[in-house]
Amino acid sequence: MQSIMLRLRQNSLFNVYVNHAEWYPSPANLNYFWGFGSIALGVLVSQIVSGVLLAMHYNANINLAFNDVEHIMRDVVGGDGLRYLHANGASMFFISVYVHIGRGLFYGSYFYPRITLWYSGVILFFLMMAAGFLGYVLPWGQMSFWGATVITNFFSAIPVVGGAIVEWLWGGFSVDQPTLNRFFSLHFLIPFLLAGVAIIHIALLHEHGSNNPLGINENIKKIPFLTYYGIKDLFGIMLFIVFFVYFLVNCPNLLGHADNYIEALPLVTPAHIVPEWYFLPFYAILRTIPDKLGGVIAMVVAILILLSLPFLDTSKIRSGLFKPLHFINFILFICVTLCLGWLGQSVVEFPFSNLSEVVTILYFFYFISHFRLTTQYVK
Amino acid sequence: MFAAALRESARVVLPVAAVVTGATVMASANDEVVPAPNYPFSHKGPFSSWDTKSIRRGYQVYKEVCASCHSMKYMHYRDLVGVAYNEKEAKFLAEQIEVEDGPNDEGEMFERPGKLSDVFPAPYENEEQARAINNGALPPDLSLIAKARHGGEDYLFALLTGYREAPAGVTVNEDAGQYYNPYFPGGKIGMPLQLIDGAVEYDDGVESTASQMAKDVCTFLAWAAEPHQDDRKRVGQQMLTLFAICAVIAGYHKRFKWAPIKNTKISYFK
Ligand code: HEM
Numbered sequence: 149m150q151s152i153m154l155r156l157r158q159n160s161l162f163n164v165y166v167n168h169a170e171w172y173p174s175p176a177n178l179n180y181f182w183g184f185g186s187i188a189l190g191v192l193v194s195q196i197v198s199g200v201l202l203a204m205h206y207n208a209n210i211n212l213a214f215n216d217v218e219h220i221m222r223d224v225v226g227g228d229g230l231r232y233l234h235a236n237g238a239s240m241f242f243i244s245v246y247v248h249i250g251r252g253l254f255y256g257s258y259f260y261p262r263i264t265l266w267y268s269g270v271i272l273f274f275l276m277m278a279a280g281f282l283g284y285v286l287p288w289g290q291m292s293f294w295g296a297t298v299i300t301n302f303f304s305a306i307p308v309v310g311g312a313i314v315e316w317l318w319g320g321f322s323v324d325q326p327t328l329n330r331f332f333s334l335h336f337l338i339p340f341l342l343a344g345v346a347i348i349h350i351a352l353l354h355e356h357g358s359n360n361p362l363g364i365n366e367n368i369k370k371i372p373f374l375t376y377y378g379i380k381d382l383f384g385i386m387l388f389i390v391f392f393v394y395f396l397v398n399c400p401n402l403l404g405h406a407d408n409y410i411e412a413l414p415l416v417t418p419a420h421i422v423p424e425w426y427f428l429p430f431y432a433i434l435r436t437i438p439d440k441l442g443g444v445i446a447m448v449v450a451i452l453i454l455l456s457l458p459f460l461d462t463s464k465i466r467s468g469l470f471k472p473l474h475f476i477n478f479i480l481f482i483c484v485t486l487c488l489g490w491l492g493q494s495v496v497e498f499p500f501s502n503l504s505e506v507v508t509i510l511y512f513f514y515f516i517s518h519f520r521l522t523t524q525y526v527k
Numbered sequence: 528m529f530a531a532a533l534r535e536s537a538r539v540v541l542p543v544a545a546v547v548t549g550a551t552v553m554a555s556a557n558d559e560v561v562p563a564p565n566y567p568f569s570h571k572g573p574f575s576s577w578d579t580k581s582i583r584r585g586y587q588v589y590k591e592v593c594a595s596c597h598s599m600k601y602m603h604y605r606d607l608v609g610v611a612y613n614e615k616e617a618k619f620l621a622e623q624i625e626v627e628d629g630p631n632d633e634g635e636m637f638e639r640p641g642k643l644s645d646v647f648p649a650p651y652e653n654e655e656q657a658r659a660i661n662n663g664a665l666p667p668d669l670s671l672i673a674k675a676r677h678g679g680e681d682y683l684f685a686l687l688t689g690y691r692e693a694p695a696g697v698t699v700n701e702d703a704g705q706y707y708n709p710y711f712p713g714g715k716i717g718m719p720l721q722l723i724d725g726a727v728e729y730d731d732g733v734e735s736t737a738s739q740m741a742k743d744v745c746t747f748l749a750w751a752a753e754p755h756q757d758d759r760k761r762v763g764q765q766m767l768t769l770f771a772i773c774a775v776i777a778g779y780h781k782r783f784k785w786a787p788i789k790n791t792k793i794s795y796f797k
Contacts, residue, residue: 161588382777383780393763393766406674
């Protein structure tokens with residue numbers, strides 16, 4: 149037995165486990181906000197497993213897709229649980245990743261030397277949004293169809309070639325069978341890309357190790373990952389599962405839209421077309437700008453601006469714990485983003501549209517204010 | 528420092544929150560729809576199951592009143608077994624309908640009595656016929672209606688019992704098949720009032736008042752949209768208990784493991 153363990157420990161793959169999980173040196177003072185990376189990884193695995201099982205009962209055909217989802221819900225043993233697990237899993241994924249990103253913003257995890265790590269996170273974020281959007285189209289309900297129409301239409305804002313790009317995306321002149329087929333194919337692919345990029349994300353993390361709540365270099369005191377954070381993350385994951393299961397049991401449709409239980413009707417536009425909740429802040433920014441191209445640019449910039457933080461933020465201090473102005477700014481930013489989310493699902497009229505102009509400016513202000521402002525206050 | 532920072536942020540956040548709340552109130556006052564009240568359906572709680580007696584009566588209301596205009600294409604007679612009827616009763620109900628089947632050995636289509644595996648019969652051949660008969664309005668399929676409308680069964684109950692005289696200033700053309708209902712978006716619905724006291728005769732002796740029938744048919748429709756909800760709640764509560772116990776054990780174990788770290792004293796020397 150001992151010799152088997154010894155042989156195993158010499159194996160190079162097992163070494164990856166030993167060096168990057170079991171004995172991986174971690175800071176001693178990480179709080180529970182550092183557990184949301186593990187939680188997101190857990191949800192990704194759950195999405196892939198439940199997705200593969202769903203795909204066994206699903207046909208990407210505009211005449212069958214809606215019925216197939218109902219067939220899963222009614223006739224497949226445990227199918228309702230499976231489908232709700234997958235549909236709500238997307239929301240749980242975004243909840244955990246939003247907390248994860250917020251942790252990075254507050255504790256300054258984007259500072260040098262973790263810039264490439266931060267960038268790989270933004271790529272993950274984009275891939276997730278693609279997976280969530282493509283997946284929402286698959287049940288082929290009213291919101292699936294009209295959401296797909298609205299979002300693919302963003303590309304028509306591109307000058308000259310926009311129209312051609314949209315038709316190329318659709319594979320025709322409207323959202324139709326070819327669109328559903330390719331969306332299914334891509335929706336199947338992207339989670340595996342996500343898994344790949346997640347591995348790169350962790351590799352980049354392990355180059356310099358985790359940041360910590362104090363934001364200072366802690367190489368003097370590190371503790372082995374598995375013994376301490378293995379159990380700490382497991383505790384966090386268990387609590388998250390309790391929250392998740394509570395959701396699945398008691399309000400599995402709370403985060404969905406009622407219209408998606410109506411089969412897609414290309415001739416009937418719903419009264420309000422709303423994307424999934426996790427897109428709402430960006431959707432609000434899009435609608436704030438009266439010009440279509442301007443709106444799309446503002447929306448993309450709202451995400452890409454994350455990339456500029458390592459350079460915009462001129463502070464010498466990482467952690468938000470020691471920067472009172474940053475602390476206030478951050479809390480305001482959370483409120484602003486929640487407010488944008490709420491505006492994203494409101495109708496475009498007084499007072500919402502006026503409010504969203506103010507709140508959009510506040511959103512961008514958060515990022516720009518890091519240039520000098522917070523730094524000077526600290527001095 | 529934290530307290531100060533929080534107080535500072537509250538000073539900024541509270542006025543914003545006040546404006547936002549005010550805006551919501553103003554905006555919702557504009558809406559053309561009356562929101563449905565929250566009715567105390569007995570199946571709503573996390574630990575409550577379907578009221579199967581009510582489902583059985585609700586099916587009767589659906590069959591005798593609604594089925595002449597509304598299909599339920601995802602519902603089979605077998606779905607009623609073990610919930611509203613036993614197998615023999617459900618078989619008997621299924622046999623009351625004629626189903627086109629075939630082709631037989633001669634290549635002919637033929638009619639046969641319904642079986643448990645058949646879906647509830649649809650009242651119209653196609654959408655065009657349905658619209659032609661209903662003054663251009665389309666009675667939607669009811670299998671998923673409780674999930675396909677905001678407010679679910681609360682909305683359905685409010686809608687079915689909410690018919691009244693149009694208020695001054697609102698004109699509805701009853702000859703063109705329009706009726707006033709404040710819960711329907713826009714207020715003008717193409718479905719006439721359906722539930723009047725005594726419209727059906729319940730076989731369990733419950734008095735069939737309009738609101739009783741509305742409650743029963745809404746319970747039935749809510750169940751039809753979510754037939755496995757009881758199972759899911761049961762398994763779900765078991766899992767919830769299991770994971771809660773796991774969380775407590777993991778939490779305790781975490782404290783135990785971390786005790787040495789938490790009690791480590793780090794001193795710095797020059
Ligand atoms: C990053 C991970 C994933 C995310 C965020 C995600 C997201 C979503 C979303 C939001 C839906 C719509 C849910 C609904 O209303 O029904 C969906 C549906 C679906 N997904 Fe995924 N998904 C992921 C991974 C996968 C994988 C790996 C597969 C298959 C290999 C898959 C297969 C499906 C199928 C077949 C559906 C349609 C069935 C349904 O609508 O319930 N998904 N996904």
